[in-house]
Amino acid sequence: xxxxxxDTYEVFxxxxxxxxxxxxxxxxxxxxxxxxxxxxxxxxxxxxxxxxWVVNSRDITATDYQDERFFSxxxxxxxxxPKDFDAPLKETNV
Amino acid sequence: xxxxxxxxxxxxxxxxxxxxGEKVEPGDWMPDEYRKSLIRMIxxxxxxxxxxxxxxxxxxxxxxxxxxKLTLIAKVQDEAGHGQLxxxxxxxxxxxxxxxxxxxxxxxxxxxxxxxxxxxxxADVGVIGxxxxxxxxxxxxxxxxxxxxxxxxxxxxxxxxxxxxIKQGYDLVATLAKGTPEQKAMVQGAIDRWWYPTLMxxxxxxNLSAHTLQSLKWRIKTKTNEQVxxxxxxxxxxxxxALGLTIPDRDLKYDEKxxxxxxxxxxWEELKRVVNGDGPMNKERLAVRRKAHEDGRWVREALxxxxxxxxx
Numbered sequence: 001x002x003x004x005x006x007d008t009y010e011v012f013x014x015x016x017x018x019x020x021x022x023x024x025x026x027x028x029x030x031x032x033x034x035x036x037x038x039x040x041x042x043x044x045x046x047x048x049x050x051x052x053w054v055v056n057s058r059d060i061t062a063t064d065y066q067d068e069r070f071f072s073x074x075x076x077x078x079x080x081x082p083k084d085f086d087a088p089l090k091e092t093n094v
Numbered sequence: 095x096x097x098x099x100x101x102x103x104x105x106x107x108x109x110x111x112x113x114x115g116e117k118v119e120p121g122d123w124m125p126d127e128y129r130k131s132l133i134r135m136i137x138x139x140x141x142x143x144x145x146x147x148x149x150x151x152x153x154x155x156x157x158x159x160x161x162x163k164l165t166l167i168a169k170v171q172d173e174a175g176h177g178q179l180x181x182x183x184x185x186x187x188x189x190x191x192x193x194x195x196x197x198x199x200x201x202x203x204x205x206x207x208x209x210x211x212x213x214x215x216x217a218d219v220g221v222i223g224x225x226x227x228x229x230x231x232x233x234x235x236x237x238x239x240x241x242x243x244x245x246x247x248x249x250x251x252x253x254x255x256x257x258x259x260i261k262q263g264y265d266l267v268a269t270l271a272k273g274t275p276e277q278k279a280m281v282q283g284a285i286d287r288w289w290y291p292t293l294m295x296x297x298x299x300x301n302l303s304a305h306t307l308q309s310l311k312w313r314i315k316t317k318t319n320e321q322v323x324x325x326x327x328x329x330x331x332x333x334x335x336a337l338g339l340t341i342p343d344r345d346l347k348y349d350e351k352x353x354x355x356x357x358x359x360x361x362w363e364e365l366k367r368v369v370n371g372d373g374p375m376n377k378e379r380l381a382v383r384r385k386a387h388e389d390g391r392w393v394r395e396a397l398x399x400x401x402x403x404x405x406x
Contacts, residue, residue: 028178030401
């Protein structure tokens, strides 16, 4: 019964033009074009949608939640944060 | 990860995370028992959505009017979609959709017992949408808080769609309740048939076994079966009565002190019998599902042929 498995494709949904594509789930499909059809039926049959992306789940490279060092801040990086500056925004008209 | 970490440390860290309300994701370390419980639970939930299409689906050709027909098709399609979302969530824990589908077709898998009851009248369609889906939503709203991330996310989407199911069911029931004496009798008959099966949906009273306590501790579930059932009863009883319909339980009464409705427990022996295959519709449900699977074979074969073509 291997005809029921297929690959999985992760689905990214864009609500309106200009919005980011957001991951909403995955579908099983034999190829990307069929994955788009299934993604439309599964994730766009009710809510507004102007664009869908599908990508084979195998092609996603992800970080590991357990590798906390990957995102660790060795240095204090608060200088990257606009909130860390007291610039009088109104007066400088920024 | 530090190889010095012992199994006890991992478990302690896992339990701390879950207690903080953090979500567990598929690649994370988790106790085997947690993985097994969730595969079983999400798999059964997925099967329930798939089999849940059948009792109402048979009414699609006979729906009175085009709008009711479109609505019912949309609802049944949603159930199919929910099944697929849930198979995918279970799959992230290491069991393939194919294995789960095979178990269902082989009669080895459990699904919501409520779908083993017949739908002899059009009013059953309304009562299923309203009562069955209300009981399901109470349970699924609780499950939005589950500690397993993919399951919690699937529940959010599913609950949104179930709210449409409840409203269309209520609308159908309310229409019949305000209709001719025959229509009113038809809908009362449906309430009488479905009341106890819907009470069984949240499961037998909790024995507070080690297993249940562990499920609660790991936040697989966040409420006991009794809590979920009481919530459903408190929601639905005033609504049913407001339509001038009655509930087949003479002992049903509102308890001012606890601010809850007290009700008669369903027959838990019946649940056992029906779950184990001796219900009015068990055989028919699986037979219909198997036929649908066979009827769809040519589509899957065509898709598989296309896949080979793309690969070549």
